[in-house]
Amino acid sequence: MLDQILVPFMDIQLLILIALGTLFGVVKGLLPGLSVTMAVTLLVSLTYTWETIPAIVTMIAVFYGGVYGGARSSILINVPGSASSLAHTFDGYPLTKRGEAGVAIGITTIYAVIGGAIGLLCLGVAAPFLGELALGFAARDYFLIMFLGLLLVGGLSEGSMAKAIFVAGVGVTLGMVGMDSLTGVERFTFGNLELKSGINYIACMLGLFGLSEVLIQLHNLGKTKADVIIGKVLPPLIYLIKFLPLTIRTAIIGVVVGILPGAGGEISSLLAYDHAKKTVKNPTRPFGKGAYEGLVAPEVAVMSTNGGAMIPMLTLGIPGDAVTAVLIGAMTIHGLKPGPMLMVETPELFWIILGAALVSLIFIVIWGLSAISFFARVILIPKYVLMPIIVFFTVIGSYGINNSVADVYWMIVFGVIGYLLRLYKFPTGPMVLGIILGPQMDVYLRRAIITEEGSIWGFVSSLFIHPISLILTLFVLFTLFSQTALYKKVKGQLLQKFSKKSADV
Amino acid sequence: MVAGKYISTLLIVISLAVVVLSFNIEEQDVFDPSSPSFFPALVGVVMLISALMIARRGIQSPSSAQEETKQHVAVEGNDEEEPEKEMYEKENITQKGINIRLILFTALVVLFAILMNYINFMVLSFLFLFGSMLLLSREKMLRSFIVSLIVSVAFYYTFVHVFHIVFP
Amino acid sequence: MLRKTAISVIAFSMLMLAGCGSQPASNASNSSAPQGNASAPQESTTNFPTGTVTGVIQWGAGGALDTMSRKIGPLAEKHLGNSLVLTNKPGATGAIAVQYVNDKKSDGHNLLFAAENPALYGVMKISDVDFKDFYPVNILARGIATVVVPGDSKYQTLDDLIKDAQANPGKVKMASTGPGGLPFTVTTMLGTVTNTQYNMVPFDGDGPSLTALLGGHLDATVLGLPAAIENAKAGKVRVLSVINDERIDELKDVPAVVETLPDMKKYLPWGPFYGVWVKKDTPDDVKKYLVDVFAKAQQDPDFQDFLSNSGAISVGISGDEAVKYWMDWQSTTAWLLQDAGAAKVSPADLNIEKKN
Structure with a gap:
């Protein structure tokens, strides 16, 4: 069956479909607000009458291309193409500001492929094992993971922790507006039907990052200096080796998050970024100012998550993230039966999908690296032309989430809020983190407690009894501890001791 | 700072509101950790604490913050190896001019959203694009006109026929 | 000064256009030729549909309702005479989608693809708008x-x-x-x-x-x-x-x-069900047309195969028969919930008959 991997490589029709699909995904990914999930959904209708294999293969291509493409707008204009590319703005946009947009795109392309390949490797080699592993994660483990993600807030604070925490709190509160998914009880809705469905985080993100960025830019409409260099496109090869350990670690993070049903690229990219920040001692530049590692980590994670998400999809029929949920629906429509029997009854499907994803990665390199200078020139467009166009996209993006003008209003509101936040030196990242992770943390916490029949003691002890939970709990405790002054003091003292010792010798 | 006091009070008020609203969530016991009101209340309390800490440190108004960062940069400027290049020429405009521009621009966006339900989307996008470009710069109007035209038409067709987004 | 004049002119003209009256679904004049052309569209005295028809799916992408809707959508489009565009509007147990379609004109150009949830909106105090405000075009299938x-x-x-x-x-x-x-x-x-x-x-x-x-x-x-x-x-x-x-x-x-x-x-028998609805006060001939379209689509062997592969039981009823179906379901389920103390509003207050 392994030979089935080669099918996509050999069949001309499939090759063309993958090429087009990937291109479509990349282009769409760079349009802020239009999510990959939407693109794949519409492909379901488009490919309805096709045969199963070409249809699925095309959707896989769009999936990979789209997730990769989201990084581009994050880098060039500081507007995330989708929630998974939020982390790319942290170091991607500063790179553009330094005139290294080309390198940034080059890095994301290369590492997208590496990350994607690692994810697929896990899929091909260890799928059943990883699938079982995913099942072992209980609600409390998800809670711990989300909590870890939220602790990233500390890293985004640019100084005042209190401000970051407050903003995150606002985000969490906003995320809880609406009907509680566990009990159906309304929270913070004031009886309004629109609020009942909650505040969409994409509209929030588009406003907070897109519109507010534009508003900030409007402070200065001076001409862009023509002598800003786009820069080399490929990072020096040395970096490939230097970043290898980081790459592998973040790829693991990506795959693990991917296999967890319900957790996708948005979470893995953030966790990866945080991890990079904590573990890379001497980044090429300080994080937040254009560190290459700050771009490598999220991109690797997000692309390996794709592979990870396909594991539960193919081995259990359970979606690993939003896009795989749509893919499962598509398979059902084409007469397949996603579930544990899928691999048994139609094993060739598994390998063909793997092969198609690999081919898609190749095309990502092709499409991604070509016309880089063309894309990078986007920043040279005069602001008075570019800003309206960006806003235009944020409006369409927010509308397109649910075909609702209400989301556009939300986007505008968040745009103004984001602008004010920036003006008063409040960080904006934590709000999006709060809105995405907050409600999930709440749900998992409650589910875990209910599972322990409402006993808090039962909950706390469960954190330490089960192996997976124990590991995660230790991570969380360590992260919390490392933020405190005590830790820094101890660390400082230890370092002093060591340097003294080596000096003596 | 006057501005600082207003903002800190605002933050405290917001946090208190969150806590109070959590108590008001229908039929739920805030102290039961499995209830939907537990987490919101907890978050509200955390927000309150951070708001108080912020109030203590004091808020900086934008202009004073800029001065501070300028001093900061002047001191540290020599340490950094690669200072960020200035990407944009400085524009000649007053603070008041900036504020007017911001308000008008935002108003245009809001207008765009409101009118989405009434005017054909392609026409509306063209108007918005052209209008905002004019707002921002009087020069090269013809170029603005053409770009707005192309963008609105091209993307309208893309969104409707490729993405099947249904516009109001 | 010139700049400000230009802006006010534009703003003014935008308002003028709005004042000239709202336009119907803007897709009407811009859509390409109808994609369905396999079989000639039905004879219809009122020229329905005059533009793209929108199908609003009550739950999110990839779910059971979504999959079934996207399976029957293209089949229905073949007989419809114009494009059928499906879109998801999840939220509030499907109430968002229900409200959305309810806010549209009753001309049959907006269809609701729903599961059984609206039947319980009353007793679970989720929304005031539910099945009673809609006409069942076709209850496609039920699950077990x-x-x-x-x-x-x-x-x-x-x-x-x-x-x-x-x-x-x-x-x-x-x-x-x-x-x-x-x-x-x-x-x-x-x-x-x-x-x-x-x-x-x-x-x-x-x-x-x-x-x-x-x-x-x-x-x-x-x-x-x-x-x-x-x-x-x-x-x-x-x-x-x-x-x-x-x-x-x-x-x-x-x-x-x-x-x-x-x-x-x-x-029993009891289970989730899935169907297509249109607003109650849609003109009768439009209703009849839609019922015909979906009846054909539902009976399509492609769809029937899909149903048996998915373990769903074909139902395929419309109009009064379908109303009785969901009302029976509602009665059973609402009173069941009430007796268990899970209902927020008593079915009695909503005039839901008790069956047994």
Whole structure:
């Protein structure tokens, strides 16, 4: 069956479909607000009458291309193409500001492929094992993971922790507006039907990052200096080796998050970024100012998550993230039966999908690296032309989430809020983190407690009894501890001791 | 700072509101950790604490913050190896001019959203694009006109026929 | 000064255009030739449809309703005479989509693709708008529920599960997908009939609850038939019972719930259902046209194959027959919830008849 991997490589029709699909995904990914999930959904209708294999293969291509493409707008204009590319703005946009947009795109392309390949490797080699592993994660483990993600807030604070925490709190509160998914009880809705469905985080993100960025830019409409260099496109090869350990670690993070049903690229990219920040001692530049590692980590994670998400999809029929949920629906429509029997009854499907994803990665390199200078020139467009166009996209993006003008209003509101936040030196990242992770943390916490029949003691002890939970709990405790002054003091003292010792010798 | 006091009070008020609203969530016991009101209340309390800490440190108004960062940069400027290049020429405009521009621009966006339900989307996008470009710069109007035209038409067709987004 | 004049002119002209009256669905003049041309469109006296028809799906992408809607959509489009565009509008247990379609004109250009949830909006106090404000174009199919346990569970039969629950009230962990959801209602049924209580752990949907079950975090759950069959074949779950009044072909060895608990018979047949609705005050000839279109699509062998592959039972009724169908369902379910103390508003207050 392994030979089935080669099918996509050999069949001309499939090759063309993958090429087009990937291109479509990349282009769409760079349009802020239009999510990959939407693109794949519409492909379901488009490919309805096709045969199963070409249809699925095309959707896989769009999936990979789209997730990769989201990084581009994050880098060039500081507007995330989708929630998974939020982390790319942290170091991607500063790179553009330094005139290294080309390198940034080059890095994301290369590492997208590496990350994607690692994810697929896990899929091909260890799928059943990883699938079982995913099942072992209980609600409390998800809670711990989300909590870890939220602790990233500390890293985004640019100084005042209190401000970051407050903003995150606002985000969490906003995320809880609406009907509680566990009990159906309304929270913070004031009886309004629109609020009942909650505040969409994409509209929030588009406003907070897109519109507010534009508003900030409007402070200065001076001409862009023509002598800003786009820069080399490929990072020096040395970096490939230097970043290898980081790459592998973040790829693991990506795959693990991917296999967890319900957790996708948005979470893995953030966790990866945080991890990079904590573990890379001497980044090429300080994080937040254009560190290459700050771009490598999220991109690797997000692309390996794709592979990870396909594991539960193919081995259990359970979606690993939003896009795989749509893919499962598509398979059902084409007469397949996603579930544990899928691999048994139609094993060739598994390998063909793997092969198609690999081919898609190749095309990502092709499409991604070509016309880089063309894309990078986007920043040279005069602001008075570019800003309206960006806003235009944020409006369409927010509308397109649910075909609702209400989301556009939300986007505008968040745009103004984001602008004010920036003006008063409040960080904006934590709000999006709060809105995405907050409600999930709440749900998992409650589910875990209910599972322990409402006993808090039962909950706390469960954190330490089960192996997976124990590991995660230790991570969380360590992260919390490392933020405190005590830790820094101890660390400082230890370092002093060591340097003294080596000096003596 | 006057501005600082207003903002800190605002933050405290917001946090208190969150806590109070959590108590008001229908039929739920805030102290039961499995209830939907537990987490919101907890978050509200955390927000309150951070708001108080912020109030203590004091808020900086934008202009004073800029001065501070300028001093900061002047001191540290020599340490950094690669200072960020200035990407944009400085524009000649007053603070008041900036504020007017911001308000008008935002108003245009809001207008765009409101009118989405009434005017054909392609026409509306063209108007918005052209209008905002004019707002921002009087020069090269013809170029603005053409770009707005192309963008609105091209993307309208893309969104409707490729993405099947249904516009109001 | 010139700049400000230009802006005010533009703003003014925008307002003028708005004042000239709202325009109907802007897609009408811009859509390309209708994509459906396989068979000639029906004869219609009122020229319906005059533009693209929008189908609003009440739940999110990838779910059971979404998959079924996207399966029948293209089939219906063939007979429709114009494009049918499907879009998801999830939220508030589907109430958002219901409200959305309700706000549109009653000209048949906006269809609601819904599952059984709107029938419970009243008693669960979710929304004031529900099935009573719509006309059923076609109730496509219904699903069947099963009770499953992990493959290595200590429970061999439904009886084992119930005995354990009776011995340890509130300890046996079952999944729930929220108030009014499938597992919730079935478990309430079982609870009422056998006088047992379970620890209902809430989840967002079938998928997550299945995942938890497979991981051993739950003792049992109620699962739709297709997923149950697939997982049973792979040995990952054991199906203890089928919530139906007779055995199912694909699971011949699994007893129907009435064999173990004869008292369940009064609730059955019961299960989730999926259908297409249009606003109640849509003109009659438009309604008739839509009914014809979807009847043909529903009977299409392609769709029927899909149904049997998904373990769903074809229903295919419209109009008054369909109204009776959902009202019966509503009556059974609403009173069931009321008797279990789970309803927020008494069905009596909503004029829902009690059947038994």
